[in-house]
Amino acid sequence: MQETWGPATSIPPQTPRVGPADAARYDERFASRAAGIMSSAMRDLMAISERPDVISLAGGFPDTEAFPQEVYEEVAEVIGREFLASALQYGPTEGLAELRERILEIMAFEGIRAQAEHVMITSGGQQAIDLSLRTFVDRGDPVLAEGPTYPGAVPCFTAWGADVVHVPLDEDGLRVDLVEAAMDRLAAEGRRPKLLYTIPNFHNPGGVTMSLERRERLVRVARERELLIVEDNPYGQIRFEGEALPSLYELDDGAGWVIYVSTFSKILAPGIRVGWVVAPPPVLRKMNMGKQGADLCSSTVSQRFVLEYLRRHDWRDHVARLNGIYRSRRDAMLRALEEEFPAEATWTRPRGGLFVWATLPDYIDTKDLQAKALDRQVAFVPGEAAFLDGRGRHSMRLNYSGVPEAVISEGVARLGEAVREFTDLHRALNPGAGA
Amino acid sequence: MSRIAVLKGGHSLEREVSLRSGANVEAALRRLGHEIIPVDVDQRMVRVLAAERPDLAFIALHGRGGEDGTVQELLEILEIPYTGSGVLASEWAMDKVVAKAHFAAAGVPTPPAYAFSQEAFRQLGAADALPEIERRLGLPVVVKPAKQGSALGIGLAREASAVAGALMTALAYDDRVLIERLVAGRELAVSVVGDDEPWALPVVEAIPIDRPFYDFEARYTPGLTELRAPADLPDHVAQEAARLSIAAFRALGCRGVARVDLILDPDEALWCLEVNTIPGMTDTSLLPRAAAAAGMGFDDLVTRMIGLAALGA
Numbered sequence: 001m002q003e004t005w006g007p008a009t010s011i012p013p014q015t016p017r018v019g020p021a022d023a024a025r026y027d028e029r030f031a032s033r034a035a036g037i038m039s040s041a042m043r044d045l046m047a048i049s050e051r052p053d054v055i056s057l058a059g060g061f062p063d064t065e066a067f068p069q070e071v072y073e074e075v076a077e078v079i080g081r082e083f084l085a086s087a088l089q090y091g092p093t094e095g096l097a098e099l100r101e102r103i104l105e106i107m108a109f110e111g112i113r114a115q116a117e118h119v120m121i122t123s124g125g126q127q128a129i130d131l132s133l134r135t136f137v138d139r140g141d142p143v144l145a146e147g148p149t150y151p152g153a154v155p156c157f158t159a160w161g162a163d164v165v166h167v168p169l170d171e172d173g174l175r176v177d178l179v180e181a182a183m184d185r186l187a188a189e190g191r192r193p194k195l196l197y198t199i200p201n202f203h204n205p206g207g208v209t210m211s212l213e214r215r216e217r218l219v220r221v222a223r224e225r226e227l228l229i230v231e232d233n234p235y236g237q238i239r240f241e242g243e244a245l246p247s248l249y250e251l252d253d254g255a256g257w258v259i260y261v262s263t264f265s266k267i268l269a270p271g272i273r274v275g276w277v278v279a280p281p282p283v284l285r286k287m288n289m290g291k292q293g294a295d296l297c298s299s300t301v302s303q304r305f306v307l308e309y310l311r312r313h314d315w316r317d318h319v320a321r322l323n324g325i326y327r328s329r330r331d332a333m334l335r336a337l338e339e340e341f342p343a344e345a346t347w348t349r350p351r352g353g354l355f356v357w358a359t360l361p362d363y364i365d366t367k368d369l370q371a372k373a374l375d376r377q378v379a380f381v382p383g384e385a386a387f388l389d390g391r392g393r394h395s396m397r398l399n400y401s402g403v404p405e406a407v408i409s410e411g412v413a414r415l416g417e418a419v420r421e422f423t424d425l426h427r428a429l430n431p432g433a434g435a
Numbered sequence: 436m437s438r439i440a441v442l443k444g445g446h447s448l449e450r451e452v453s454l455r456s457g458a459n460v461e462a463a464l465r466r467l468g469h470e471i472i473p474v475d476v477d478q479r480m481v482r483v484l485a486a487e488r489p490d491l492a493f494i495a496l497h498g499r500g501g502e503d504g505t506v507q508e509l510l511e512i513l514e515i516p517y518t519g520s521g522v523l524a525s526e527w528a529m530d531k532v533v534a535k536a537h538f539a540a541a542g543v544p545t546p547p548a549y550a551f552s553q554e555a556f557r558q559l560g561a562a563d564a565l566p567e568i569e570r571r572l573g574l575p576v577v578v579k580p581a582k583q584g585s586a587l588g589i590g591l592a593r594e595a596s597a598v599a600g601a602l603m604t605a606l607a608y609d610d611r612v613l614i615e616r617l618v619a620g621r622e623l624a625v626s627v628v629g630d631d632e633p634w635a636l637p638v639v640e641a642i643p644i645d646r647p648f649y650d651f652e653a654r655y656t657p658g659l660t661e662l663r664a665p666a667d668l669p670d671h672v673a674q675e676a677a678r679l680s681i682a683a684f685r686a687l688g689c690r691g692v693a694r695v696d697l698i699l700d701p702d703e704a705l706w707c708l709e710v711n712t713i714p715g716m717t718d719t720s721l722l723p724r725a726a727a728a729a730g731m732g733f734d735d736l737v738t739r740m741i742g743l744a745a746l747g748a
Contacts, residue, residue: 051446363600368607371448371588425606428556429599431563 032139033159055411058379060152060204060354061402063325064269067318075308083304091300093292094284095121095276099307103276106267106315110236112250112260114278120288123298125234125263125275129153129197131287131294132230132259132277133160136194142186144196146174148357148386148395150204150232153197157388164388165193171348173210174198176217183225195228195259200248202235202353205386205397209351212245219248222257232261234275237319239352240327249278256280264306266354267319272302325401326354332405333398333412340416342423347398354401359383359394360419363426366396369418376414436468439741440489440515442506444475447498448587448608456716457495459723463737464493476506484513491744492517493737494713499582502713503529516744519691520712527687528710532581532613534687541686543679543707546698547572548615550581553606562599569595572616578602580609591617620700623666625680626714626725630690630743635677636725640666662721664728668699676705683707691743692736694722 079087094100100119107114122128129152137143139161145153147166157164165186167178179196186192198218200210210218222229231248249260263275279287291297309315333356337347347358360366366382373379381399383392400408441464443457444450454475461471472487474480476496484492492515494501504526510517520528527533532550539545549568555561569576575593578601583589588608590601598614605612622643626636642661666673680695687693687710694714698706714722726736 363603365604365607368588368604371607374448422603422607424557425553425603426599428560429562429602431560 033161053377054374055378055403055407055414057398057400057403057408057411057415058381059399059402061399062266062270062354063322063401064271066321066325067269071309071313074312075305078308078312079301079304083308087301087304089300091297091303093120093288093297095119095298096300096303096307099274099303099310100276102307102310105310107260107262107278109316110233110244110247112247114249114260118278118281118284120277120279120284120291121298121303122261122275122277122291123295124265124270124273125232125261126152126156127291127294127298128261128275128277128287129230129232130156130159131290132195132197132261133157133162134290134294135283135286136228137162142191142193144179144182144193144227146198146203146206147389148205148383148392148397149197149388150199151381151385151397153232154385154388162194166387166389166391167196169203169206169208171208173200173203173206173208173214174218176214176221179218179227180221180225183221183227193227195230196222197230197232198248199232199235200245201233202238202350202355203357204235204353205355205357205381205383207348207350207353207355207357209242209245215245215248215251219251219257222248222252223255227257229258230261231258234261234263234266235353236262237267238323238326238354240323240330241351259283267315267322268306268309272305274298274302274306323352329400329403329405329408330356332408333400336409336412336416337398340412340419342419345419354399356398356400357383358396358398360396361423361426362394364419364422365393367393369396369415369422372418372421373415376418378411378414378418380415436470437490437741438470438472438487439464440472440474440484440487440492441495442474442476442480442492442501443495445477445496445498445500447496447500447502448583449497452715452717453495453497453501455718456497456720459716459718459733460493460495460737463734464741466734467738469741476501480506481509481513484510484515489515491515491741493741493744494519495716497713497715499529502711503582511746514746516746518740518744520687520689520693521745521747524688524690525712528689528693528712529582530611531579531709532611534709535613537686538683538707541682543683543686544705545707546616546618548613550611550613553610556602556606565598566595568614569598572614575617576601577615577617578605579613579615580605581611581613583608618698618700618706620698620706621666623668623676623697623699623705624694624721624725625676625697626692626694626722627680627684627689628692628739628743630745633681633684633689635680636722636731637665637728638668638673638676639664639721639725639728640668641721660719662719662724664721664724672699672703672705679705679707683710687712690745692722692740694725 100116103119104114104116133156137160140163143162143164144167145164146169165182167182168175202209229248249258252258260278264272344361347356370382381397383395386392441457441461443453464471472489474483492510494517504522507522507525535545551561575591578590580588588605590604592598592601622641624639627633640663676697683695684693694711696708723733
């Protein structure tokens with residue numbers, strides 16, 4: 001075969017002719033939705049936390065090393081042999097028909113009944129969140145979300161201009177009474193929320209699960225007060241203990257007030273980027289059009305990978321393997337927190353999912369703590385990242401799924417040192433306070 | 436044409452800013468026909484530089500490690516000429532407490548301040564001195580980490596009850612902090628260029644938009660600050676700003692390019708806050724804007740900076 005191109009290194013890199021003085025050219029054109037998505041201080045802290053020598057409890061990374069290599073090779077080989085042309089081709093915007101059928105089985109395992117024509121495959125659950133907001137939210141529209149909310153949803157809220165009203169969580173999940181109170185307050189201003197975004201199972205970052213009673217009440221509120229719910233359920237299967245509770249989608253029983261979002265990121269692997277949304281047909285049509293604009297269709301190679309995997313293997317075995325790993329890691333983190341964190345600190349004890357949410361005494365700002373922690377080469381997500389209104393300053397999200405137990409213990413020990421330093425300092429700075 | 440190592444990134448909290456400065460500098464050096472050796476500094480830096488033997492090093496690092504004399508010292512040992520100030524000037528400028536002492540000695544006005552180490556609070560009960568400090572300085576005060584290149588960790592305390600919290604924040608970024616009288620006014624920056632006979636670029640004014648003062652967010656986010664270059668100032672004020680900035684540059688023994696941050700108070704008095712020996716070269720940085728106001732393009736600026744590269748303190 002004739003070589004048409006030389007090695008890439010022989011091509012000189014393009015010499016950019018755009019200098020700093022030209023920045024204004026772009027600045028004046030940026031859409032308001034492109035402005036200030038994440039604070040630069042936060043970005044800088046995150047940039048350091050991504051260095052390989054830093055113990056990162058900041059990520060939300062599932063363990064991809066647990067995925068069996070021979071299974072990957074087998075599925076890849078099948079695709080190459082039997083589905084090459086179609087896997088390399090565009091696919092339908094709503095996703096491969098057979099995969100949508102298979103997704104029903106996965107949902108059925110959690111007790112959710114749905115119909116394939118209500119399912120659309122998305123590029124990760126993340127795209128489904130983005131499409132929900134794109135479909136419903138005009139700039140300035142109120143949207144309810146837990147406080148804290150999923151940090152990854154924050155850029156979506158910001159980009160679509162949602163006016164997010166945070167509703168607190170407690171150990172039983174979203175405070176539904178406060179959802180109603182928030183709706184009352186909005187109603188008094190002549191406004192109403194376009195939707196409520198919630199993660200009922202093993203909340204990210206909150207680490208808590210919505211109780212059955214709250215779920216029933218929330219669905220009742222949705223029906224009575226016409227509140228549209230986006231139920232994000234990436235972690236439902238990542239359960240270490242306890243019984244699964246019915247989803248909001250199931251409790252809604254076809255009334256059409258719940259849009260359901262889930263993903264293969266946690267039950268298979270996030271690099272596949274395949275998720276899905278289940279929505280009533282009129283909503284799905286609009287989301288489908290949104291998706292056409294965003295990416296035409298989700299990767300057909302990835303969809304085929306998931307499909308051929310599901311045909312040949314029981315995904316529940318892989319999930320069971322992952323859950324075993326994560327449970328030990330969660331235990332390691334809770335043990336380490338018990339040993340290392342001060343008595344005034346509180347944290348959640350998740351029965352599944354990937355995260356612990358810890359709250360420190362109110363004299364510690366976790367962004368400052370992050371600076372101290374990075375001196376010790378350990379990173380976490382400061383709580384502020386989970387709010388759009390500057391709250392969360394004394395809290396932090398700690399991930400246990402992406403790091404082995406010994407590293408978790410070491411990371412939390414280093415964090416504990418940093419926290420103690422603040423505590424001592426606080427005492428020294430407030431001699432009268434006696435704290 | 437030279438082989439130039441561009442040192443960027445690193446471990447400091449200003450890593451990302453440094454990467455952006457470095458990318459701009461690399462683009463300019465390429466346009467100028469130089470050969471680039473990009474170095475994201477880590478444990479291998481000395482080995483890489485010893486092996487590559489560049490003609491000179493362009494330091495685009497910000498904050499600790501890069502701006503405080505550490506990297507400069509290593510380049511001295513490797514005998515690789517580098518842009519910007521030497522070891523001692525870098526170290527002095529990085530430490531706001533030391534820098535202020537030099538300003539005062541050279542007759543450059545700087546807001547009154549007191550500096551404390553973490554140990555002073557932990558072991559010597561310095562907290563009990565806070566009321567007296569507040570009385571002497573008057574409120575509000577600005578609390579700053581002694582060594583932190585950008586506005587990270589800087590806090591404003593409008594009342595006495597907020598001072599302890601601001602100290603907690605500042606002490607997260609450095610073991611030594613200073614409590615400084617807030618001098619409110621217009622925020623000016625003068626970039627000084629040269630070695631023995633330094634000269635000043637036009638004054639740039641940073642006008643924060645809806646912010647209490649020129650903080651970290653504003654410093655690096657387009658739109659939060661409006662930069663005016665040259666600043667709209669009476670001639671005598673602009674000349675005085677240039678004179679003081681050159682005096683501050685000399686007081687620390689700077690070389691190459693350094694940016695002097697000043698406040699112009701409502702009585703038209705100028706106060707020198709600090710000198711940055713490695714000014715940002717990002718798209719929103721003050722130095723490139725100052726150069727542009729003097730009719731000097733980014734590439735000309737970079738050419739001048741490498742022309743001033745040298746060895747020796």
